[in-house]
Amino acid sequence: MNLHVRRATIADVASAAGVSKATVSRFLNHREKLLSPDIAARVEAAVAQLGYSPSPMAQALSRGRSRLIGLIVADITNPYSVAVLRGAEKACQDAGYLVMLFNLGNEPGREQEAIQALAGYQVDGFILNTLGRGSGVVDAMATQGKPAVLVDRRHVGMHADFVSLDNRAAVQQACEHLLDGGWRELLFVSEPLKGVSTRRERAAAFSACMEAHAKAARGEVFESEEGDDEGLQAALQALHRRAQRRKGVRAAVLAGNAVVTLRVARAVASLGWQFGQELGFVGFDDPEWASLIGPGLSTIAQPTDEIGRTAARCLIERLHGLEGPPRQSLLPGELKVRGSSAAGA
Amino acid sequence: MNLHVRRATIADVASAAGVSKATVSRFLNHREKLLSPDIAARVEAAVAQLGYSPSPMAQALSRGRSRLIGLIVADITNPYSVAVLRGAEKACQDAGYLVMLFNLGNEPGREQEAIQALAGYQVDGFILNTLGRGSGVVDAMATQGKPAVLVDRRHVGMHADFVSLDNRAAVQQACEHLLDGGWRELLFVSEPLKGVSTRRERAAAFSACMEAHAKAARGEVFESEEGDDEGLQAALQALHRRAQRRKGVRAAVLAGNAVVTLRVARAVASLGWQFGQELGFVGFDDPEWASLIGPGLSTIAQPTDEIGRTAARCLIERLHGLEGPPRQSLLPGELKVRGSSAAGA
């Protein structure tokens, strides 16, 4: 059985139908205009019979557009990124685009490399969920001159559409839920803020919220370094002590993302505490295991799928020629109440 | 600031260096042979000055090879798939290949579509982690005539390299660990076996292992349907009763993958049981949250990264011209012992 059955080309179709390549191409691309019925029928038959489909590569070369979208993701290991990626990829496919994936593996220096590589394949645009430190990307983007949409993390000075969770509203909702439940001594635990916009926004919103409720509640921010389990435990104990000094006040943590949630859960286990008892808890992101830890961990679920689809749609609109200033889509989160934030007496 | 700064082409370099396109091309591809020092220097300078890099698309069209690898994954939501994908993508990048991702979203019918789409972009080969039901893929592969490597799931009759966990050895290790700990009434809980090779292999290995220890232990297999929580709970209760009928014997579950682990954990919570007490447990896959459920869930960790890298390397070897019959790489799992399988009295 001959393996290398060369894919049929437009030339094959042309000769099979007894017409010129140009005619075949017209039949394929501008079917409605300029068509003589019998010729159209002959071409159609030839196409069907040879199972012909045009080569996207050749089309890309000729048209300058590839129907390819470059998706650069900071860390494919991060379930959040994957969830977004999933939504984006689906939307792209539905719109007839294919996704080329480039995983940075958390190495910031590779942003340039990624953009170069993807641009080489003539991707029509980019969906970027990158680290966002430094703005090297800005110039590269401008250089390549292709539209891009940023997901979850802003890039300073970058002139592009942006889609993300509405962090401010989500933080506010979480805080008020905790306060309503009688948790009055709060700690926002985040990965190191550095330049990461999402983390900063959440931390800032937390602080603002605490100030607004300064009479009833107190709150601090703790940056948890990877591997520094002792530091986190110490911070939780300090939190607990602060709460005890104020009679009848209970302490709770707001975790900045699922990675932090995991760390906090480990620390709580080490300390022998129970969620919902010694420590209240709400965390960003809603991993499938949240309901299985202790009495269930309350979370703020992100509409990851919707974020991905929105990003893809934004980009595709640009590809279709939409002009105008950068747009911003902030999607609402959903608070999932579980045992870890149960209201106290 | 002019945006559409057309990428420099080989023609630009040629005229800048005052030579022909062919010379530039030769300088790029066959640097060692056929080189006159001064010309080489001029070309090199021109390349550097214009920041020229060849268009992979045009190269692909001309060469018939694209340095692209198509990665088809059954379900991007599955952390196992992602972990493998990560290893594979890294290995590909290291070897100078880019990955085009196609997510099936668990829709079996899209395998063909995926292969067609990817083949259109002239991918040099495929890494397949697909559903594996039916063998429609076989013909398509043969048709496209490109090498492929299967990950985790075999395709019946498919003539291709295969890499996966050594399921038989892993099951055996898990069973013996449980038996050593005094867990003598076992239940293997799997997603519906259907035609999925991994599930069948694990179930078969479990049954074989139980027969081998028939004097001391008993085991059954349960297929857990998505959403059928009652069925699973009933199966666990039946298991428990069987154990009680044999004085002093304790019951344990071996879960076929992380999805099942989650279901079992939910059921155990519903029943008010404690892992390590009323029910022993070992599960395939080692999610990050395994240590946080109850006393910690014992697991069999797969070398996902290594599986991915191996798959990529296999494929790339084929791309480099390696001939010969399909190869098979079975990588060892690692048993992580935690509280859920603690030895009894």
Add this chain to the structure above:
DNA sequence: TTGTATGCGTTATCAT
């Protein structure tokens, strides 16, 4: 050793 010409599979601009 270097340049010319052709092909890769399409699209698009001309004539016809």
Add this chain to the structure above:
DNA sequence: ATGATAACGCATACAA
């Protein structure tokens, strides 16, 4: 309405 023909950016067989 249809057919040559020239791009698109690159590689290469062949000629010089």
